[in-house]
Amino acid sequence: MKNGLPEPQTALLNWHQTPDxxxxxLVIAADVMYEEGSTRSLSRLVPELLGPEGEALFADPGRRYEPLFRELMQANEFEFETEETKVEVEGQDRDVTVLVHRIRRG
Incomplete structure (x- = not known):
């Protein structure tokens, strides 16, 4: 237990197959929208993984297919709240801008 919270349940998933x-x-993912095919598969998988009142938190550093993911999810009536944050990366002289999306059924 860390910070008063139980250890989260995790799973290694193949985004191209719906797991049982x-x-x-809550579904959490980071830096996963880097290929078009995977992004499309991910947009089909998220609705299967989220319970009726569930939400997903996705962090994205501005990958090319992030707009496609948002478009596909919104077409399936999901709502987005997005917060932009700067992240300091060790060994680099500049911060990285990360979009953190909170995604829920509409």
Whole structure:
């Protein structure tokens, strides 16, 4: 237990296949929208993984296919709240801008 929270349940997934793992209250992913095919598969997978009141938190450093993911999810009636944050990267002289999306069913 860390910060008073239980250890999260995690899973290694193939985004191109719907896993039989059930639905979750929270799905977290980071830097996963780097290929068009994977982004499309991810947009089909997220609705399967989220419970009715669930939400997903996705962090993206401005990958090329992030707008496609947003478009596909919104077409499936998901809502986005997006926060932009700067992240300091060790060994680099500049910060990286990261978009953090909170995604819910509309």
């Amino acid at each position: 793992v059930g639905a979750f209250d």
